[in-house]
Amino acid sequence: MPDSISYNFNIRPILSDKCYKCHGPDASKRQAGLRLDKPESAFKALKDNPAAHVLVPGSPEMSELFRRISTNDTAEIMPPANSNLKRLTPHEVDLIKKWIKQGAKYEKHWAFVPPKLWPVPEVDNKEWPKNPIDNFILKKQEQYGIKPNPEADKEHLLKRVSLDLTGLPPSLEMQDRFLADKSPDAYGKVVDELMKSPAYGEKMALHWMDVARYADSHGYQDDNYRTQWPWRDWVIHAYNENLPYDKFISWQLAGDLMPDATKEQLLATGFNRNHKITEEGGVINEEYRVAYVTDRTNTFGKALLGVTMECAHCHDHKYDPFSQKEYYQLYSFFNSVKEPGLQATVGGPETYAKRPLMQITNADVKSILKFVNKKDTGKLIVSVMGDSEVYRKTYILKRGNYDAHGDEVQPGTPAAIMPFNNALPKNRLGLAKWLFDKRNPLTARVFVNQTWQELFGKGIVKSSGDFGMQGDLPSHPELLDWLAVDFMNHGWDMKRLVKQMVMSATYRQSAVLTKDKMKIDPDNTLLSRGPRYRLPAELVRDLVLASSGLLTKTIGGPSVNPYQPPGLWENATSGRGILASYKQVHGPDLYRRGMYTLIKRTVPPVEMAIFDASNRDQCEVKRLRTNTPLQALLMENDPTVLEAARVLAARLLKDNTQAKDKITKAFRLIIGRTPAEQELGILTAYYNDQLKTLNKKDAQKVLTVGEYPITPGVDEVLLAAMMKTVDTIYNLEEAITKT
Known part of the structure; x- marks a missing residue:
């Protein structure tokens, strides 16, 4: 039982779970005219008994809420027996009783209150913390009587941090060097080395591709090709150069509106042109133009504010304090973009980007846009942002219908988050300034939480796209606030934030799960062990290619078509445009990182979809x-x-070593650690068994896969046996799991 009861963290979850069905925000299901989510309603006299009140601050016995949840009278108990809602537990009843005793104070939703720099907690185990993150984590563990795991061994820790910072497994050379380094700062040196790698930008950009809904096709039925990949090159470059988060986002929102905007800032605005665009003749122009503006508004809300603004597109938000009018005030910032709903139907290169657009010349690539991987001399165009010279009026759309205009609205932001400062320009640049006002309660929290999610498997707020009333409460609210304020106070430095997290003792813990921890902390909410989960789709591919030596490490450039089962595109296409049929690449392009696999929205890459990648x-x-x-x-x-x-098997056979040494090397390349004696024994026995059972004809059949050439004169049986052994290692659960 907490000393001080919080409405947000102790009471509202109970009311939401047990009471809001009949006494919540949904007017169509509300009973007795009573709302428990609004203090002005909860403190009023009862409709059918004016002498009684639901809540009497300081007096649980006089509060109908407490009387109804604690009674044993089946005619009066709440929730009613016929409601299919579970009765409150004794602990929940006690929480509400103590809350009423302490004054029954309602609070503004936690996420709409600006974060504050909480003092770093004192802990009993003063030896464990390595930075302030650990004090917040350990304090809660100590409250629950649980201890953190010891630090992971060096092999597991190196694989974990290498995959998290570069998306690639550590090389044998790095493994040997790290294992041999006995200095206290050995781990810190490896972290710095990984963060300086060009692959760092690729790994960090991968999450942002999902956020920005980046794809290589326009979407809808025709789903023709688009040339938006230079924007992806910019994102990788921005992460590698450690562009501060406020600039990283502001350029993407309003780079075209910056004073003396550069071509790099203009290219960054491709973020807001990654949405689906129709190329189908016969569509209603205004309907699709409105769809594009709606997409940008919804993306802004989810990606940068962590709220479900889209719920207010057709009516006032049912749960969060956002009106439909406020939705269209936010919508108006994006409503003057100089784009039609339909520009052109499927055609040649001139339709690969849609107006407004920018052309990237060879001169640009030699100067300000050096990071763009443009190899040919052809015309390269990218969709970017650009407003019309004439301001487009914005109206509330009744029920969200594109042609049902209601009242006119002016640019603005949800007051519950932070009212818009009218001294700011009423355009996307002003919106960016509003977003990065340090009084904005959501901006820093949302990004810090997404970063935590990418490193630990889930966010401090599990519902990372919903910080609203129906979202999950933060598991460590003071830590989230501390990280958010610290992030702002250090210049929105993204690399510093990432390093802060991976250097913590919390991150470095072993992922071993004991019976006690399975009982007390089954979901690892208390972070009493290290993260353990399967790699994202793209990194599964990257691990396979990198460990085998096949990986092409070229940064950026156009997306590519690797191996794919035949007929997928052809059976799901309109038959128009260059993406009507699948044309596989060859040579080095066949072995590019997963993030460069071409994404056709209507037929996303099958191997990516199977491993849960976004379409x-x-x-x-x-x-x-x-x-x-x-x-x-x-x-x-x-x-x-x-x-x-x-x-990989062919490369191993070139080593003048015994079979068990070759298998050990393969195991280290793929799994990232030296195999145990039993593991090595099983794999060696399997290899020897294959040598005995494979004949030359069977071996040739096994080896006939892929385009990479086989070295002439190789012993095919030997190669096939080693190949099957290596393939067995790739198919271990641990191979594609971050532990």
Whole structure:
């Protein structure tokens, strides 16, 4: 029982779960005219008994709420027996009783109150914390009588941080160097090395591609090609250069409106042109133009504010304090973009980007846009932002219908978050300034939470796209606030934030799950152990290619078409445009990182979809994570995995070592650690068994996969046996799991 009862963290979750069905924000289901989510209603006299009050501050016995939840009279108990809602537990009843005793104080929703720099807590175990993050985490663990795990061994820790910071497994050279380094700052040196790698920008950009709904096609039925990849090159560059988050976002929102805007700032605005665009003749122009503006508004709310603004598109938000009028005030910031609903139907290169657009010349690539990987001399155009010279009026759209104009509205922001300062320009640049006002309660919290999610598997707020009334409460609210304020106070430095997290003792813990922790902390909410979960789809591919030596490390450039089962595109296409049929690439492009696989929205890459990648139809701040038999079947049959096993096997056979040494090397390359004696024994026995059972004809059949050439004169039986052994290692659960 807390000393001080919080409405937000102790009481509202109970009311939402047990009471709001009949006494909440939904007017159509409300009973007795009573709302418990609004203090002005909860403190009023009862409609059918004016002498009684639901809440009497300081007096639980006089409060009808307490009397009804604590009675044993089945005619009066709340929730009613016929409501299909569970009765409040004794602990929940006690919480409400103590809350009423303490004054029954309602609070503004926690996420709409500006974060504050909470004092770093004192803890009993003063040896464990490595930075302030750990004090917040350990304080809560000590309250629950649980201890953190010891630090992971160096092999597991190196694999974890390498995958988190670069998306690639550590090389053997890095493994050997880190294991041999006995200095106290050995781990810190590795972290700095990884963060300086060009692959760092690629890994960090991967999450932002989901947020920004980046794809290589326009979407809808025709789903023709688009040339938006230079914007992706910019995102990678921005992360590697450690562009501060306020600039990173402000350029994407309003780079075209910056004073003396550069071409780089203009290119950054491609963020807001990544949405689906129709190329189908016969559509209603205004209907689709409104759809594009709606997409940008919804993306802004979810990606940057962590709220479900889209719920107010057709009516006032049912749960959060956002009116439909406020939705269209926010919408108006994006409503003057100089774009039609339909520009042109499917055609040649002139339709690969839609107005407003910018052309990237060879001179640009040699000067201000050096990070754009443009190899040919052809015309390269990208969709960017640009407002019309004439301001477009914005109206509330009745029930969200594009042609049902209601009252006119002016640019503005939800007052419950932070009213818009009218001294700011009423355009996207002003909106960016509003977003990064340090009094804004959401901006820093939302990004800090997404960063935490990418490193620990889930956010401090589990519902990372919903900080509103129906979202999850933060597991460590003071830590979230502390990180948010600290982030703002240090210049919105993204690399510093990431390093702060991976250097913590919390991050470095072993992922071992004991019986006690399974009982007390099954979901790892208390962070009493290290993260353990399957890699994202793109990183599964990256691990296979990197460990085999096949990976092409080129940064940026156009997306590519690797291996894909035949007929997928052809059976789901209008038959127009260059994406009507699938044209596989060859040579080095066949072995590019997963983030460069071309995404056609109507037929997303099958191997990515099986591992839960986004098809990029809309903004996504958190991927699902499933475990299905299809994933195991893919790892067993994907030509990329089989080819990688063959190529790595051929390289191992060149070593003048014994079979068990070759298998140990493969295991370290793929799993990131030295195999245990039992593991090595099983794999070596399997290899020897394959040598005995494979004949030359069977070996040739096994080896006929992938385009990478086989070294002439190689012993095919030997190669096939080693290939099958390596493939077995790729199919271990640990291979594609971050531990």
